[in-house]
Amino acid sequence: MPPISERAHRDDVLDDIYASTILRKGLPKDRFPDSSNLPENVFAAVRDELMLDGNSRQNLATFCQTWVDDEIRRLMDLSIDKNMIDKDEYPQTAEIEARCVRMLADLWNSPTPGDTMGCSTTGSSEAAMLGGLAMKWRWRKKRQAEGKSTDKPNMICGPVQICWHKFARYFDVELREIPLEGDRLIMNVEEVLKRVDENTIGVVPTLGVTFTCQYEPVKAVAEALDRLQKETGLDIPIHVDGASGAFLAPFCAPELEWDFRIPRVKSINTSGHKFGLAPLGVGWVVWREKSDLPDELVFNVNYLGGNMPTFALNFSRPGGQIISQYYNFLRLGREGYTHIHSACYDTAEYLAAEIGKMGLFEILFDGDRKAGIPALAWKLKDGAAIGGYTLYDLADRLRSRGWQVPAYSMPANREDLVVQRILVRHGVSRDLAELLLDDIRRAVAWFEQHPVTRPMTAAEATGFNHN
Numbered sequence: 001m002p003p004i005s006e007r008a009h010r011d012d013v014l015d016d017i018y019a020s021t022i023l024r025k026g027l028p029k030d031r032f033p034d035s036s037n038l039p040e041n042v043f044a045a046v047r048d049e050l051m052l053d054g055n056s057r058q059n060l061a062t063f064c065q066t067w068v069d070d071e072i073r074r075l076m077d078l079s080i081d082k083n084m085i086d087k088d089e090y091p092q093t094a095e096i097e098a099r100c101v102r103m104l105a106d107l108w109n110s111p112t113p114g115d116t117m118g119c120s121t122t123g124s125s126e127a128a129m130l131g132g133l134a135m136k137w138r139w140r141k142k143r144q145a146e147g148k149s150t151d152k153p154n155m156i157c158g159p160v161q162i163c164w165h166k167f168a169r170y171f172d173v174e175l176r177e178i179p180l181e182g183d184r185l186i187m188n189v190e191e192v193l194k195r196v197d198e199n200t201i202g203v204v205p206t207l208g209v210t211f212t213c214q215y216e217p218v219k220a221v222a223e224a225l226d227r228l229q230k231e232t233g234l235d236i237p238i239h240v241d242g243a244s245g246a247f248l249a250p251f252c253a254p255e256l257e258w259d260f261r262i263p264r265v266k267s268i269n270t271s272g273h274k275f276g277l278a279p280l281g282v283g284w285v286v287w288r289e290k291s292d293l294p295d296e297l298v299f300n301v302n303y304l305g306g307n308m309p310t311f312a313l314n315f316s317r318p319g320g321q322i323i324s325q326y327y328n329f330l331r332l333g334r335e336g337y338t339h340i341h342s343a344c345y346d347t348a349e350y351l352a353a354e355i356g357k358m359g360l361f362e363i364l365f366d367g368d369r370k371a372g373i374p375a376l377a378w379k380l381k382d383g384a385a386i387g388g389y390t391l392y393d394l395a396d397r398l399r400s401r402g403w404q405v406p407a408y409s410m411p412a413n414r415e416d417l418v419v420q421r422i423l424v425r426h427g428v429s430r431d432l433a434e435l436l437l438d439d440i441r442r443a444v445a446w447f448e449q450h451p452v453t454r455p456m457t458a459a460e461a462t463g464f465n466h467n
Contacts, residue, residue: 061406063274067427079320093319108259117293118286124243125163127269127285131239135202137294157204158187180414189224207245213375218258237266246270251338252369282321344374348424352376360384374424387447391420392456397443
C-alpha cells in the first residue's frame with residue numbers, strides 16, 4: 001500500500017470528489033476505518049448526509065434557536081478551543097460568564113444583583129436540576145436542625161417538561177405533578193394547596209408550559225403560600241422554571257410579577273439558546289440572594305493551576321455559547337430583545353387568528369404576550385374535520401412539505417385531548433407564516449378530497465412527544 005502522502009496526492013490529482021475512494025465505496029459505518037482520506041472528500045460525504053436532516057427553520061416544534069447573527073458564528077469560531085471550566089487559563093471567559101449572571105439577576109429584579117450566585121449550564125434542564133437540588137438541600141438542612149425526618153421530600157408542579165421527571169427520579173424526590181382537569185391545563189392555587197405539606201421542598205411554576213405555552217400564576221401561588229405560612233408556619237419556597245418565559249416576560253410583559261420581586265421566589269432557570277437567542281448549548285440558573293445557594297453544593301476544585309469554585313453538574317464544556325450570550329446582551333439590550341420578541345408575538349397572534357378563521361380548529365392559546373410565550377396551540381373541533389383525519393394525520397401531511405408542526409396528547413388526566421402547536425422563534429417571519437398557512441389549507445383540502453380510512457394514532461405518529 002502506498003504511503004498516505006502518495007495516496008492523498010494521487011487522489012488530489014486524479015479524483016473528482018465524488019469519484020474518490022471514500023465516496024465510490026461508501027462510508028464506513030460499523031468499524032473504525034484503516035486508511036486516512038482527504039479532508040475535502042470526507043467533508044463532502046458528511047455534508048451530503050446532513051442534507052437528509054430536516055430544515056431547522058421549518059421546525060416549529062423546537063423552542064431552540066435556529067437563526068444566529070454572522071458575528072455569533074465568528075465568535076463561536078474564536079472560542080472553539082476554550083474550555084470554560086478552566087477559569088485560570090481562560091479568565092476573561094470566566095469574567096464574561098459572571099457578567100451574564102449579574103445581568104440576568106438585574107433583569108429578574110434580584111435585590112442584590114451584583115452579589116448573587118448563579119452559573120451557566122449546558123441548557124435549562126441542567127439549570128432546573130441545580131435549582132431543584134438547592135431546594136432539596138435547604139429543606140433537608142432545616143429539617144435536620146429541627147430533628148425531623150428527611151427521607152420523604154416532595155415537590156409540586158403543573159404539567160412539566162421531562163427534565164423535572166428526571167430530577168425527581170435521579171435525586172429521589174416525589175414529584176407531585178398536578179393532573180389536568182377539564183379546561184384547566186396548567187397549575188392553579190387550589191391544586192397547589194391540596195398537595196403541600198412539611199416535606200415539600202418547593203413549588204415549581206413554569207413560565208411557558210411546553211404543552212400549551214401558557215404562563216403559570218407565579219404571583220398568585222406565592223400569595224397563597226404566604227397565607228399558608230401565616231396559618232401553619234410552613235415556609236415553602238418557589239423555583240420558577242423560566243426556560244422560555246424568563247427571556248420574554250421582562251421585555252414584552254414587564255408589568256407581570258413572576259421574578260425576584262416576589263420574595264418567595266428563590267431561584268430561576270432559563271435557556272439561553274431558546275428565547276435568549278444564543279446558539280445551542282447554554283442555560284442559566286440564578287439565585288435570589290447568595291444565601292439561597294447552600295454552601296454544600298459548591299465545590300472548590302484545584303484544577304490546572306488555580307482554585308476554582310464550581311456547582312454545575314457538567315464539568316468541561318465549550319465557552320463559545322457564553323461569549324455569544326454576552327454578545328446578544330450587548331448587541332440587543334432591552335430595546336433589541338423587546339423589538340425581536342414583539343415581532344414573534346405579532347406573528348403568533350396572526351397565525352392564531354388565521355387558523356381560527358378556518359373554522360376547523362379551536363384555539364387553546366393565541367400568543368397573548370401577557371399570558372404566555374410567542375406560540376399558539378389548538379385542537380380539532382368535534383366533528384369539524386371532513387375526511388376523518390386527526391391532528392396526527394395533519395402533522396404528518398405537513399412534514400411532506402418540510403414543516404414540523406407537532407401533534408401530541410396532553411398529560412394526565414387529559415390524555416384524550418390531542419393538541420397541535422407552533423413555536424414562533426426569531427427567524428419565523430410573517431412570510432414564512434403565510435407559506436405555512438397555505439400548506440395547512442392545502443393539507444385540509446387534500447384530506448377532504450381523500451378521506452382517511454384509518455386515522456393515524458399517537459403510537460404511529462412520527463412527530464413530537466414531550467415525554
